Amino acid sequence: MSEFLYIYRGGDSAGSSASPEEMQKTMQKWVAWMKELGDQGHLKAIGNPLEPTGKVVKINAKGKAITDGPHAEAKDLVGGYTIVEAKDLDEAAELSKGCPHFETGGFVEVRPIMQINM
Amino acid sequence: METRAVDLDEHFFRHESGRLVAARTRVFGVHNLALAEDVVQDAFCRALEMWKLRGIPENPSAWLMATARNRAIDALRRERTARTFAPELSRLIESEWTLAPVVHELLGPQALKDDELRMMFSCCHPRLAEPAQVALILHILCGFSMDEVAAAFLSSRAAIEKRITRAKKVLASSKTLFELTAADFTARLSAVHRALYLLFNEGYHGASYESAIRVDLCREAIRLAGVLRRHPLASTPATLALGALMLLHTARLSARLDQAGELHSLFEQDRSQWDTELIAEGRRLLDISATGTELTEYHLEAAIAAVHADAASAEETDWPRIVELYDMLLAIRPSPVVALNRAIALAQQHGPERGLEAIRAIYGLDRLSDYPFYPAALGELELRSGRPELAREHFRAALSLARSPMERRFIERRIAVCEDQSN
Numbered sequence: 001m002s003e004f005l006y007i008y009r010g011g012d013s014a015g016s017s018a019s020p021e022e023m024q025k026t027m028q029k030w031v032a033w034m035k036e037l038g039d040q041g042h043l044k045a046i047g048n049p050l051e052p053t054g055k056v057v058k059i060n061a062k063g064k065a066i067t068d069g070p071h072a073e074a075k076d077l078v079g080g081y082t083i084v085e086a087k088d089l090d091e092a093a094e095l096s097k098g099c100p101h102f103e104t105g106g107f108v109e110v111r112p113i114m115q116i117n118m
Numbered sequence: 119m120e121t122r123a124v125d126l127d128e129h130f131f132r133h134e135s136g137r138l139v140a141a142r143t144r145v146f147g148v149h150n151l152a153l154a155e156d157v158v159q160d161a162f163c164r165a166l167e168m169w170k171l172r173g174i175p176e177n178p179s180a181w182l183m184a185t186a187r188n189r190a191i192d193a194l195r196r197e198r199t200a201r202t203f204a205p206e207l208s209r210l211i212e213s214e215w216t217l218a219p220v221v222h223e224l225l226g227p228q229a230l231k232d233d234e235l236r237m238m239f240s241c242c243h244p245r246l247a248e249p250a251q252v253a254l255i256l257h258i259l260c261g262f263s264m265d266e267v268a269a270a271f272l273s274s275r276a277a278i279e280k281r282i283t284r285a286k287k288v289l290a291s292s293k294t295l296f297e298l299t300a301a302d303f304t305a306r307l308s309a310v311h312r313a314l315y316l317l318f319n320e321g322y323h324g325a326s327y328e329s330a331i332r333v334d335l336c337r338e339a340i341r342l343a344g345v346l347r348r349h350p351l352a353s354t355p356a357t358l359a360l361g362a363l364m365l366l367h368t369a370r371l372s373a374r375l376d377q378a379g380e381l382h383s384l385f386e387q388d389r390s391q392w393d394t395e396l397i398a399e400g401r402r403l404l405d406i407s408a409t410g411t412e413l414t415e416y417h418l419e420a421a422i423a424a425v426h427a428d429a430a431s432a433e434e435t436d437w438p439r440i441v442e443l444y445d446m447l448l449a450i451r452p453s454p455v456v457a458l459n460r461a462i463a464l465a466q467q468h469g470p471e472r473g474l475e476a477i478r479a480i481y482g483l484d485r486l487s488d489y490p491f492y493p494a495a496l497g498e499l500e501l502r503s504g505r506p507e508l509a510r511e512h513f514r515a516a517l518s519l520a521r522s523p524m525e526r527r528f529i530e531r532r533i534a535v536c537e538d539q540s541n
Contacts, residue, residue, distance in 0.1 A: 016163050019263030020131035023166045028126070030170030049167040080171055100170075 003044055003113040004092040006082045006099070010075040011106025029100035037084060042095060047082035079106070083113070126174055129334075131162060133341070134179065135261030138186045140237035140295070145190065145224045147204055148240065149290045151258075157193050161186035187225045191218055204293070232298060234259065235349050238342060239296035242309035243288055250285040251313045252320070257282050260338045270320060270331055272521070298351055307352060311360050311416065314339050314346070318364050322371070326522070329375050336371065340364050347403075358407035359416035365400030366423035369393040381528040385432045397427045418447040437467040454482045455489065462495055470502040490519035494529060501536055510536035 012018065018026070037043040056069030070077065086092035089112055096108045127133070135158060142154035164185050165178075175181045194203075194211045203211065210220045223229065241254040249271075256262040256270065268278040296306060320326075321335025343361045346352040373391040374382055382388075404420045422443045429435035444460035457480040465473020477483075477496060486492040497512030513533045520526040 016159070016166075017263075019266055020135040020162055020261035021129065021266065022263070023162050024126065024129070024131040027131075027166050027170050027174075031173060034171070034173070046171055046173075049171050079167065082171065 001085045001087065002089075002092075002115060004084050004086055004089065005111045005113055006047075006084060006092075006096055007109040007111065008079045008081065008099075008101050009072075009107050009109055010077060011079060011101050012104045026100060026104060029103070033098055033100055034082075036098070037082075037095070042084045042086060043082070044085045045083040047080060049080040050078055052077065052079075126178060129337075130178065131165075132261040134182055135162070136237070136259035137234050138182065139258055140233035141225055141229070142186070142190055143237065144233050144295050145207070145221070146194075147202075147207075147293055148295060149293060150201060150203070151286060151290060153193060153197065153201070155258075157189045158186055161189050164189075183225070183227070187221060190225060191221045194221065232349065233295070234345055235352060236295040236298060238310055238345065239298070239306050240289060240292070241285075242306055242313050243285075243292070244305075244309070245288050246285050248312060248316060250281050250288075251309070252316050253278060253281050254285045254289070255313055255317060255342070256335075256338070259342065266331075269328070270324075270326055270335055272324075272326055298349070303351065307354065308356070310346065310352075311356055311414075314343050315360060315363075315416070317342075318367075322367055329379055332375070333371065336364070336368050340368065355407045355410035355412050356414045356416055358403050359414055359420050362400045362403035362407055363416050363420035363423055365396045365403065366420055366427055369396035369400065369427065375524075379524055381524050383528075384426065389430065392427065400424070401427070413446075413450075415447060415451045418443050418450065422447075432466070435466065437463050441467055452481070454480050454486045457481070458486065458489075458492060458495055462498075465499055465502070470499040473499045474503070488519060490516045490521065490525055490529065492516075493519070494532065497532060497536070501532075501539070506536040506539040510540070 016023070034043065034046060054069050055066050056071055057064055057066050059065070072078065084092060084095065086095060089110065092112075093110045096110055099108050101108055138158045138161065139151075139154050142157055143151050146154050161182060165182055169175070169178075194217060198208070198211050202208070207220075210216045237259055238255060241258060242251045246254070253267050253271070256267050257264070262270065264279050264282065265275055267273075267282065268275045271278065300306070318336055318339035321332045321337075321339065324332060324335070326332055326335075340361070343357070343364055346357045347361055369392050370384075370387065372393070373387040373389065374384075376382065400420070401424055404417075404424055407417060407420070422440055425436050425440050425443070440463040441460060444456060444463060447456050448460065458477065461473050461476035461480065464476050474496070477492075477499070480486070483492075493512045494516040497509040497516060500506075500512060501509035510533055513529055513536060517526060517529045517533070520529055
């Protein structure tokens, strides 16, 4: 088994116009999905949500400059991550199709975590 | 890895929303209602982001309350120069030393008790028409979005948005939430009763053909009637009777509207499906509502529902008692719909011809011209009088007035019966 990072991008999160009822339904779908991943032995770490704010530090002509970030557009903004275990990248990608994030306009980036074989 | 699986109440967010908005409105002032709503929406977004990954916390209600309180502190810090708050609050939020402790105290569990109730009274502002009051209650206290309110009333989103926006402006004209000690408490309480009654009726008899929406409306009305009942000042005989009438009707809801979305009249309902616990609780409330000297329309409607609940079948119902109760109801609140129901009860007691006669004698009959159950009642009684062709004509008229596919299918089934009997 290998490990993969699910990066949840975009979607309707902060500033959402959903009603409390809709939010509860979305939340419950996530809870069910996480449980399913766990029950099938795919969940390595449930991960964390990220604040929509932050800083970006970059080197420019004057040295290291700190600006308000993140610079990603709202539709690509990273909202959180989870670590899963799967046979290979194909399985990990296939598994992510059940993620409720797609239903609120988001998408999932699936990245293999590099393995160190000593 | 395991995520925690704490079960939430089915409508947890919706109900917390009303309470949280009401409390923040108290602190910010009614003219800052929109800010209160934004703060709560923000807290919900954070709960959603956190809980969807980390699972639901042990005490979700306390988590939300703390998050919404911190958001309120942020909002006050951000807005303290741009907006006007109550003078005493303005002074206290100017300093970082007092801001957080003051908000903690104002939004602490001790202070929250009556906010929902005061918001309910505020929504029933005398300058607002009844439909606007009901829409406002649904939106603010039940957390229904504009779209959800529109679906409940089978209305367009634009029309509902206009109605609610206007209503909020009227609300904002009073700086504070309604005081439960105010001189016009009794008058306002009657308006609240009426609004909750209409909310319940919208669910029970309304036009929305999604049974889930209808059940939600009934459930919300019952919940808010419970909030009224738990407050010593608001727990009057009329409040208790209103609660009784809601429970006694709801007991029949699943038999009235089956899983397939088919409507069944009282005469064809499977009475074994009536909820005996709700009937018992409704009857208990009705009993204790009879303590005062006040006899309201809610007492009478609950009493009628209780007579039905007692009967094992339509035939075994105490129809003379029901006619008597309808007569009393007509004296308190004359309405052609009540008169129509009385005529149907009279037909059960004395036969269909008497019922038809009573319908023809209804005062203000023209006000029923859009009501599908008026021609349907005529059809029913003609059918029982052995005139299926005439009955079919009435049902056809009813069909053209039907407000939902559910009502349409119900009437079509009656037309089929008429056609069977004509042949």
